[in-house]
Amino acid sequence: MSSDRIAAHFKTLNLDDVPRSRAGKNRKIVVKILRDLAHLKEGAALRVPIAELGNTKENVRSALNRVTRGAKLNVATAADAEYLYVWNARKTS
Secondary structure (H helix, E strand, O other), X not given: OOOOOOOOOOOOOOHHHOOOOOOOOOHHXXXXXXXXXXXXOOOOOEEXXXXXXXXXXXXXXXXXXXXXXXXXXXXXXXXXXXXXXXXXXXXXX
């Protein structure tokens, strides 16, 4: 039996210390938008100032899209120079 050991290239840690969720830089704004969407009346949209996004509207839209697809929510977005608009889209059969 050989006692030759190969040195590890990376440090190790216990699995309990491994982060298990994705908490990207857009998490706070996406959580706020989702919370407001949950209480939004049908036929209404959220108007989120782009200046409050904390990132580009494209990056926030992508993050919102990933989360809503994962949660099977039907959400639509639009944008102009000042605002990101978000609403609950009607489900298509």
